[in-house]
Amino acid sequence: MISMFTLAIIFMVLAIIPCIYRIIMGPTIPDRVIALDAMTTVIVVMLGAYSFDQGSVFYMDVALVLSIIAFVGTVTIAKYLDEGVIL
Amino acid sequence: MNNTLLSLTIAIMFGIGTFLILRRDIVRVIIGLSVLSHAVNLLIVSTGVFYGTKVPIIANDGGHGVTEETGTIFNDVLSENILAPILAPGHSVAYVDPLVQALVLTAIVISLATTAFILILAYRIYEEYGTTDIKELRRLRG
């Protein structure tokens, strides 16, 4: 039997499609960045669901790390877009 | 872990990476190398020799003994003239192959280091030559 969380995962996979679309199609760079950021959010959700589904905390660690680190990436890209420098 | 579609995906990634490293633009080449290293990491993971699916982390019982059945029958004892023990039939492991993961970890870190270096190199090349076109570099060379 397919658990609810398996369905959740499939649903989330579908949610990635728009993100990929924006990442590839843009049109502006901020669009792509948003999409990338959004994709990480979706992945975090997937990881949460998967973690619960598998009953394994290990994936939740990944989700936690991803939620933090994606922020770092986005802020960096944003600063780059804004100021043309990073550091 | 061994799946034809996965292999196909990895192979296509190899193709894309190869296409990229054949470009004239240094940055493209580096992106290509990144794609290739993703592909090769996936390849390594996919060569794990077990058919198990469990995360290779032994459940914690708070102590230090083996409480969980690992599902392996370890009998690779080296006796005379038997240097390559053949696997017993019906032998299966619940975990995925941990070794390939360890190898990929090493490979990922190494490729991070190399990528970092080559990227800064690309930036310095641009600074020196004012271009990232490989053909131009050649022409501008003293």
Added chain:
Amino acid sequence: MNSLAQHLPIILIATPILMASLMVLLRSRPQFQKVLNISVYFVLAFLSIVLLLQVWNDGIQVYEVGEWGKYGILLVADLLSAGMVVLTTCISLLSMVYSLDYIEKRSLSSTYYPLFNLMLAGLNGSFLTGDIFNLFVFFEILLLSSCGLVIANEHGGVTKISDKMEATFKYLVLNMLGSIVMLIAVASLYATTGTLNMADISVKLSAMSAAGTMPWHVFAIALMFIVVFGNKAAIFPLHYWLPDVHPTAPSPISAMLSGVLIKVGAYGMLRVFFLIFRDTLYIFQPVIIYLALATIIVGAISAVAQNDVKRLLAYSSVSQIGYVFLGMGLGSIYAITASLVYLVNHAIAKSMLFLSSGAIIHYAGTRDMRKMGGMVDRFPMIALFFLAGAMSIAGLPPTGGFIAKFVLFDAGITDKYYFEIGIALIFAVFSLFYMFRAWLLMFWGEIRDTEKYGDYSAQKASPLILVPIMVLAVAIMVLGLYAEPLIALATATAGQILDPQPYIEAVLTRVVR
């Protein structure tokens, strides 16, 4: 207290790593760095010789890192690896001594020592490891350390930094590609045999071969290793990076790269094909012979075309490594012996040549030989040493290079490879031509550029620069005049290479905890 002697293999690898970290921490104490590093290198050179003697007297030495038996990573010192380590530590010591006065001071104490130490660790590690994935790791160490060293600053360097970078980029891209190929091969090998230990893989492939179940893709994997190691060794058509990288590096690093680093490829080829893929040798050997001949030809012809002395030496390395591989391809014990003798002699001669050309360039302010001339009056010693090196590369007696060529040709003709040896001979003439052309342009003839000459006439090569060159020059002559120990060692080594059973047994018959 267990004897320190049993830890020699790991000491030779881990000490440089430890040294690298110490050198980073001691950045503000350049004098101390210098003394410490040189003394450690002396000790390492000594220890490597001790290791070789151990192997010679007591047989193959196996060191279990972490005491995990074949399940962990094993270091194996057989004659081949111990011999390569001796070569490495000795040339490293000399290059390091040379570097002290050659490399720009700040560069020296900030990054040069650690990079060099890690390069040494990478070399020793590659030679001693018994684990194929570990070999990959050490290859990466070699790759990045050599990249870092290529762009290190020489004193008043004459090489434009932009050239260095362009060369480094090529080097990196091609070698990263090589690394990827290696990973594919190693992973596929693991999937097939379930192990990474080379001896273990060998046994398992033999078991499959004996049972007639050896899958065909093992051959494909084996041949992929030609690309992997060929790329390191710069055989045709994987040699392209070398003529760009070796000349642009600071001379002591060129010496290391041409002297030792490209030999890692040859070593790997010997190790992998003669230990692991013995059953594929019959396909490997014809392939490698033709690649070797192409390498000889391309390298030799291109070397003639060069005006830049270091570029010429680099192309000559390409050509010369072809001879090493030719011996490997011929495959008889005598041919392998020849290959090894060639390898050693080339290592010494080429290191010496790079070091002396470095000294000359240092003072001439150019790498273009046409702008040099008549330098023999100012640098009579270096002229003499360079001549010895040139003769060795050209294969003229009484240098080691002659012994090497002689043994190789003898082996080839004994096995009736007339055509192959014919080609090798004809292009040996090329090496005679380009080496002497270089020597003549640099040292004899009219003094081309009086202004420049005035500059360098004021200076003399410092002893730290002269002594390593001299030691190597003496070695070239000694290997020519008294080659017996080397040949005996090489013969014994070739014996071990062709009969890997003792290696396998030394590795696999151990108690595992």
Added chain:
Amino acid sequence: MTTTITKTVTRICLPLVILFSISLLLAGHNNPGGGFIGGVMFASVIALTYVVYGLDHIKSFFDPDWGNWFGFGLLLASFTAFAAIPFGHNFFRSAVEFLHLPFFGEIELVSAGLFDIGVYFVVIGSLLFIFKSVGDDR
């Protein structure tokens, strides 16, 4: 320059992520994590502060020599590996000890953990060394 808003959140994140990185480092032997992962977390958050506050501002009060960090890490890692030799074992032979503390209960001490700390420092040091070198370069 980035905004107050971003700076404030970065300030909140900084200790949080460092704690997390230490947690990952220590958890590594039994859970996902370890020296590399922890180190990269640490390096990322420092990089974040560099990005958000500007390298110069951070350097004005917090300017460690990252070179020493990875030097130390490498030293620690190789010393840990060497340490087995005086005990009559081979290089890298690991040791596992179980320590009973009154308050924390049983604590597992593994020599490999020390090695992992070395890794942690190397990762932090080298990555931030790169960032800083490039960032300092105008």
Added chain:
Amino acid sequence: MDSFTAITLAVFLPFVLAGILPMVGKVLKNRIGWYASAVAFLSLMLVAWVAPAVIHGEDIHGSISWLPSVGIDLSFYGDGLSIMFGFIVSGIGLIIMSYSNGYMSTREDLPRYYQQLLFFMGSMLGMVFSANLIQLFIFWELTSITSFLLIGYWRNRPLSVYGATKSLLVTATGGLFMLAGFLVLQSMTGTFDIPAILQNESMIAVIKGHELFILALLLILIGATSKSAQGPFYIWLPNAMEAPTPVSAFLHSATMVKAGIYLVARMHPIFSGTDAWFILVSGVGIITMLAAGFLAFRQTDIKGILAYSTISQLAYLMTMYGYTTHQHPGIGVAAASFHLLNHASFKACLFLVAGIVAHETATRDITKMGGLRKEMPVTFILAVIAALSMAGIPPLSGFLSKEMFYEASLEMGQALGGSFTYMIPALAVLGGVLTFAYSIKLIDGIFLGKRPAHGLPEHIHDPGWVMILPTALLALLIVLFGLVPSIPSHYIVGPTAGSILSETADLHIELWHGFTPSLMMTIVTFVLGILTYTRYESIAAWQNRFNSRHPMISVNYFYDAAVDNAKNITSGFSSRMQPGTVKTYVTALLLLLLVLFIIPVIQISTDVIPAGLNFDIPPYEAILFTFMIIAALGAALLPRYIPAVISLSGLGYLVSLLFIYLSAPDLALTQVLVETLSTIIFLLAIVKIPQRFRERMSTSVLTKDILISSAVALTVFILMINATQGIVSPFESLSHYFIENSLPLAGGHNIVNVIIVDFRGYDTLGEISVLCLAAFGVYNLIHSRGEGE
């Protein structure tokens, strides 16, 4: 002291004593030449010490262990041939070094000069006494090297450098071919030991019947002729005259150039008695003899004339050693051996005279000289003796050996029969005529006629005894050998010929032996010679005209063209081979990979696609795969950097998601972190690279690249499905052990981490080293700015 020790000492003492010469030079200063002479004298005495035994038919043979692994010992062999050469080398060496004391200015770098001369002498002695082929080769090449250094003695003079280079390239290259010949010879006989071959009739028979016979002979003759300046290889010798004159006398007339002749004589028992031997050796000899004799006319430099004459005279020797028939393999051996001795003496003497003349007149141009007989009477007499000996005038030694040459030519002609009966003697006479003409020219040009009004120094006189005495000694020998031929014939030529022919040669050389056909030929020679001499200038003028009209008809032209253009020719090749762009190199690597992959596919594989492929996966993984490919395509095709990098970053996150599905949380964690970091580093780099360049891809380039990429993809795919699904590894994996022991032995639950820090912690040590390396590298990159210029 036994004979073997004596020979060993004779060979090695010069090396050792030359080695310490610079030290001695500090003490003796300008008198260092006498030290060198003493060394030469010592060697001469040592040779003389062993001579009696050899003359009595005893062969000296002994060896010292040197390279037992390869089956080569340091072994010396002394027979008549070696002893004769030993005498020539050490004797003339003594004379030359003594003479040099007067000739070489004290301003010259005397230690270097004498050191190299001694090295040369040692090498030459080593070569002639070598008992094995490889040792012979070693000393042979040593003589080439020392000759190279001596020719280039005045190393800042372009002509010296040119001459030195030429001599080295020709002789050392020839040497390498000779080595190959020796190796072929060894592959036929299984030994490098010369006496072992010489003394083994059956082995020689095997060689003569061997399919590689011609190859071995040809290769060895390339060595011999290049060294002796025969055939097309003659070109180096005239240019070698840039050396100081004593060097020319020693190396380039008396000794080194005779190494090739020595080799021919040495190989005579092995190869002679075959048609190939005659055709190759005598053929080359006759052509060279005539051509060089003829070309001598054009020379105006005294040493130039002497050089061509040397070539021509060596060609006599070649011709004579080449005379052979199946029945009588050594027709010309005795004649050759005698002429060899004579040539050494008269040519060395002439060179010394040339040296004296040049020393006194400060020129070597024969057109600027004349009438010096009054000012330099002693020199004049010595010159006349030597030149007339060369011209073959009785009662000098040259007359005797020339007679023997004619005799041998007649005999050979008769042996061959047919038109050869007259042709060979006729050619021999022609050679004699040319020799006669240029010999006379030397005397006439320098000493006779009128002193030119300008160009010569006012006061010209005979030099001091230091230079006269050695020259006179040689002249004395010429006369002595002519008048009392039994001395050389009994003590030198006889044993020499005997050792070559391995039978005691019964030689009766006498001044007067009746009106034989050879005497007739001599007379004809003189008559024609005088006639030719009257036309000397016009022949020379014609040669000059011809040469300027047809510069291409000359070996030198091709040598120069080859050497000068070597760089241009090869740089075309080199730049085509090394176009410089990474793309080409990467393509080469990939193509090699593909080719290597195809080999086993064709040769071995039965099923390229294994049976039973597994296509069963959860649907979300399939979708994930699609995403990954799309993201990768985005990274590949998005035209600007940042979008591509973002796409790449997306790919990285998807990969980490895939790692999750592959049950690898550690990997996913690492991947996520590394992805973010590498994106940041990408940005760091790209920040400074504004994108200006966009590659325009032509259809053909695109097609090619896509083809290569697809081939790579296909290769990887085939390899993967075979490696991961084609077989099920029948062996236990290392992982079994890790899973089993991670907790009990290493105390960790996370097996991957335990592998990383414990089981394979050593790998990790390497991995963190790589990280440090990246940091160092970046530091170097950043700090390299502006400092490398």
Added chain:
Amino acid sequence: MKRYIFFAAVFGLIWCFVHGTVSLNNFILGLIFAPLIIHPFMPLYHFERGFSYKKGIKRIPAQIRYLYVLIKEIIKANIMVAKIVLQPKINIKPGIIAVPIRTKTDLGITAIANTITLTPGTLTIDISDDRSVLYVHTIDASDPENVASSIRDDLEKYVLEAFE
């Protein structure tokens, strides 16, 4: 010092959360790490400013109220935007408006800015240099005044209470 203790306590808690097990052991471990972590970054945390527990504790009810409002607003926001996304034809009148604010502290500004972003149809784009005006993108800018006042009255009030 007071600040140290405060931070230490917070870190103890965070440690528990990132570790995944809330226990005294972990809390103490976090407590130990806190000073080490915070020390090098002191200038970032305004250690020179005064700090009092009393004020902090007094604010807790306000903070809870703020949290309540926040959650309410977030849910409203989401439903509203979800509606927009699900409309067959997107029909919006977006725009950027300037919203003057009263909050002065970093924390306050951040809180209000984040709150604005998380609430209906508004998104903080930037803050003016003098930190008195927030520029807010709203998905329905047909009546800018209304939006600004709703922010000021409905959100900022609570933020001021909770964080100032």
Added chain:
Amino acid sequence: MSTAGIVLEVLSNVFLVVGLLFVFLGMLGLVRLPDVYNRLHTTTKIGTLGAFGVMLSILMKVGFSPIGVKAITVGMFLLLTAPIAAHMISRAAHRHGVGLCDESVIDEYGKVNTLKKNE
């Protein structure tokens, strides 16, 4: 199962479904809405709330076990960081000249920036 348990279970499932739906809608908005700023509305708000909902749902299902605690930590973290990301990107976009969509009615921020540039 206790009543509280059942309530929790139901609530958790509701949260899960709503959360997933919101995440999905947020991503849909990414495609459908006309410009960067509007898209940001959906991703930051809907995505974050959706994610938070799912995390909350997990917490409700597993309680304060490591999974639950970490889940809620993740949720909190998203709430903290998502607005900042949105703020940074939109600011950068605007300052870098990514214009508002045609439907937009007002741009007070743009005016300020234009003024600054002119100074």
